[in-house]
Amino acid sequence: MSSLQGNLLVAQSGGPTPVINASLAGVIAEALNHEDDIPEIYGALNGIHGVLNENLIDLAAESQQTLRALHHTPGAALGTCRYKVKKAEDFDRILQVFEAHNIRYFHYIGGNDSQDTAAKIDALAKERGYELRVIGVPKTIDNDLPLTDHSPGFGSVAKHIALTVREMSLDNAAMGQNDFVSVLEVMGRNAGWLAASSVLAHRRDKSDDKQVRNTHYSCSAPHIVLLPEVPFNADNFIRRVEEVLKSSGHCFVVVSEGVQDEAGNYLGADTSSTDAFGHAVLGGAGESLRNLVEERFSGVKARASKLGIAQRAASHSASKTDVDEAFLCGSEAVKAAVAGESGKMVIITRSEKENYGVNTLLAPLSEIANGVKAFPDKWIGEDRMSIHPDFVRYALPLIQGELQLPYEQGLPRYAQLSAIRVQRRLEKFVSA
Amino acid sequence: MSSLQGNLLVAQSGGPTPVINASLAGVIAEALNHEDDIPEIYGALNGIHGVLNENLIDLAAESQQTLRALHHTPGAALGTCRYKVKKAEDFDRILQVFEAHNIRYFHYIGGNDSQDTAAKIDALAKERGYELRVIGVPKTIDNDLPLTDHSPGFGSVAKHIALTVREMSLDNAAMGQNDFVSVLEVMGRNAGWLAASSVLAHRRDKSDDKQVRNTHYSCSAPHIVLLPEVPFNADNFIRRVEEVLKSSGHCFVVVSEGVQDEAGNYLGADTSSTDAFGHAVLGGAGESLRNLVEERFSGVKARASKLGIAQRAASHSASKTDVDEAFLCGSEAVKAAVAGESGKMVIITRSEKENYGVNTLLAPLSEIANGVKAFPDKWIGEDRMSIHPDFVRYALPLIQGELQLPYEQGLPRYAQLSAIRVQRRLEKFVSA
Numbered sequence: 127m128s129s130l131q132g133n134l135l136v137a138q139s140g141g142p143t144p145v146i147n148a149s150l151a152g153v154i155a156e157a158l159n160h161e162d163d164i165p166e167i168y169g170a171l172n173g174i175h176g177v178l179n180e181n182l183i184d185l186a187a188e189s190q191q192t193l194r195a196l197h198h199t200p201g202a203a204l205g206t207c208r209y210k211v212k213k214a215e216d217f218d219r220i221l222q223v224f225e226a227h228n229i230r231y232f233h234y235i236g237g238n239d240s241q242d243t244a245a246k247i248d249a250l251a252k253e254r255g256y257e258l259r260v261i262g263v264p265k266t267i268d269n270d271l272p273l274t275d276h277s278p279g280f281g282s283v284a285k286h287i288a289l290t291v292r293e294m295s296l297d298n299a300a301m302g303q304n305d306f307v308s309v310l311e312v313m314g315r316n317a318g319w320l321a322a323s324s325v326l327a328h329r330r331d332k333s334d335d336k337q338v339r340n341t342h343y344s345c346s347a348p349h350i351v352l353l354p355e356v357p358f359n360a361d362n363f364i365r366r367v368e369e370v371l372k373s374s375g376h377c378f379v380v381v382s383e384g385v386q387d388e389a390g391n392y393l394g395a396d397t398s399s400t401d402a403f404g405h406a407v408l409g410g411a412g413e414s415l416r417n418l419v420e421e422r423f424s425g426v427k428a429r430a431s432k433l434g435i436a437q438r439a440a441s442h443s444a445s446k447t448d449v450d451e452a453f454l455c456g457s458e459a460v461k462a463a464v465a466g467e468s469g470k471m472v473i474i475t476r477s478e479k480e481n482y483g484v485n486t487l488l489a490p491l492s493e494i495a496n497g498v499k500a501f502p503d504k505w506i507g508e509d510r511m512s513i514h515p516d517f518v519r520y521a522l523p524l525i526q527g528e529l530q531l532p533y534e535q536g537l538p539r540y541a542q543l544s545a546i547r548v549q550r551r552l553e554k555f556v557s558a
Numbered sequence: 559m560s561s562l563q564g565n566l567l568v569a570q571s572g573g574p575t576p577v578i579n580a581s582l583a584g585v586i587a588e589a590l591n592h593e594d595d596i597p598e599i600y601g602a603l604n605g606i607h608g609v610l611n612e613n614l615i616d617l618a619a620e621s622q623q624t625l626r627a628l629h630h631t632p633g634a635a636l637g638t639c640r641y642k643v644k645k646a647e648d649f650d651r652i653l654q655v656f657e658a659h660n661i662r663y664f665h666y667i668g669g670n671d672s673q674d675t676a677a678k679i680d681a682l683a684k685e686r687g688y689e690l691r692v693i694g695v696p697k698t699i700d701n702d703l704p705l706t707d708h709s710p711g712f713g714s715v716a717k718h719i720a721l722t723v724r725e726m727s728l729d730n731a732a733m734g735q736n737d738f739v740s741v742l743e744v745m746g747r748n749a750g751w752l753a754a755s756s757v758l759a760h761r762r763d764k765s766d767d768k769q770v771r772n773t774h775y776s777c778s779a780p781h782i783v784l785l786p787e788v789p790f791n792a793d794n795f796i797r798r799v800e801e802v803l804k805s806s807g808h809c810f811v812v813v814s815e816g817v818q819d820e821a822g823n824y825l826g827a828d829t830s831s832t833d834a835f836g837h838a839v840l841g842g843a844g845e846s847l848r849n850l851v852e853e854r855f856s857g858v859k860a861r862a863s864k865l866g867i868a869q870r871a872a873s874h875s876a877s878k879t880d881v882d883e884a885f886l887c888g889s890e891a892v893k894a895a896v897a898g899e900s901g902k903m904v905i906i907t908r909s910e911k912e913n914y915g916v917n918t919l920l921a922p923l924s925e926i927a928n929g930v931k932a933f934p935d936k937w938i939g940e941d942r943m944s945i946h947p948d949f950v951r952y953a954l955p956l957i958q959g960e961l962q963l964p965y966e967q968g969l970p971r972y973a974q975l976s977a978i979r980v981q982r983r984l985e986k987f988v989s990a
Binding site for chain 1: 570633639721725
């Protein structure tokens, strides 16, 4: 493969994850190993917006300290956007900016919408004969990207949700109420991976093992898991709540924000507002179920919590496995590009060995771009409100390990980029 | 003071906190030091309910491992209740149970309602000539107990809220949206201490200090804090949101669940939005503000999160200072009782020294019982939506230090009591 000399540009896109900055760190760290091929390492501010507006920063100028702190910093250090590039003039502009700064390596850290953009940039460059290598880095807490075994970001949010369920269930149990329903609404617009991950909180007291018995905590929460893959039926749900209340005294429900009833309406959705992609804004699945429970059962108290943005920003409880894999995907993307690959995204495969381990491969961007990997039907329990143990075997390795965050004045210390601007070389861009 | 030989009974009451079990550990650990005075250490299951129903367990039989794990276990290991003892026959029964089990030391870990119960038990025992020593242990995340400088439980939830705000604000900033409002609803029905603690997330970038600059993160969130002590005025709020959006691009609002409008209605008690079932969604203060913002500003997007029970169960992010003080209050309660005190609660005083430190004193239960310490007016900013820096000086020491939790399979390992029952000596109690 012929070597290609030119600068690298990395950008972040879509909703932040607890580990999207670890992927950024991986890209930078690997790029630094290829000084001959890659003289400059740039970042675009706020995703493709930063490319269009020529808002580029010099990432090689950041300190090692900052680079290291990116591993545990939530948000997205470069900023992200939700802008979906459609217009031909936008794509023209992107290539102009690339040419002006001799960008030959482009890495977009994002989900399927972002990889769609990356695919189109790659295709256009090929068409125009502009030598460019585009390798995407997977990112989504929703775990719904196709082809990859799992997506960086999922493991950390899954861990945070399972942790939250376990903590809340201890609180619920302590209250000693016989008729209490706790509802936790979690993210997941189209796929139930995150809601399902709440079952990682389950734990059986190993009461046959006398030696460890005392420190082993038994957790049956969550009792009910509602996935967007399963149309919601109020009567079935209420019947199940009743059963759990009878047997356990209290009932813990985890509901995905994306759950719809049989008519296709989101539970508690405020249909009057939509986001930039025209998706309905979801807000009320949890509160909606709380209302339903209190209406159907007299004397039953229900409370809803909604982690919202807190769950995808919870770097303080990130999975070390996830952080390491996010970093790996970033560095593998650069390695692949330097080796001559383009138009592909790094995917994670699980090693066949007894102990959990991963390898990476490349998959065509075009196959990532518009697919959504739903939660597999075979992992949905017979009652359609529980999760098969095979999912636990799949997901448990992904939440292993904890970070040791540096604390300062009682709170974690995060990275903030110096963000030294790269001088603009083009006129201001005004999109029609 | 004459020594008193007899058994000790400890119980937990009200809403759990991240450190109520650390107080329990403090009681048990100190009681073990007084073998001559205190032959048996019992716990009542689910607070005063456990006393009434003679549901007692043998705490001295628990392993050292369990005792240690109580320091970081959320919920309430003995279980709690919200039952307020009022009937004379209930109090009679309590003394009968105490006599039957030779209980001479009683420690109730709880808030003002619980200390009211403790005060009445103490008074009745004195009246009947039953020698009993009652020393309360303070507990409330709301920090609204009178006389004590602060209450065990507050520091940990304050830390979790500040941590959550800082993490979420990084996510908000990353999205690069110019018109985004993030709303976080926190607990605190009567007092704004928890909402106020969100300002501990504030951080200025020390950009004059070149050496540390890169790893210092600047955080201006929250921009608006709404306390239950301040009647909510929609116009003033909207005006302030507008100002913040103009200057900062996005606006972070923290609202206490207990905020009421000028007519005394809780926010979110009268929303017109309906869910998939056609029912009004009573989403609470946070959702109500989200709706208000989106109604008043066209093109502004708002999102609400509601931590709910998760915030008071978040032992994984507990403040070590808080855990240590909760333990101290438990052990000091036993010391005071053994020394002959009764009818009092342990309170925390702040040492006058330059560095933060605490001492404990005793205050009469009767003065704790029915007071509520509102958030001080002098610490509410002039605009009534911000917090004075003096509060930060007060609260910052309370969130210092982190626990090293033992993890197992990716999640914290919590204590579960063996809960070996003490044999009943009385007939079953049926309250009229």
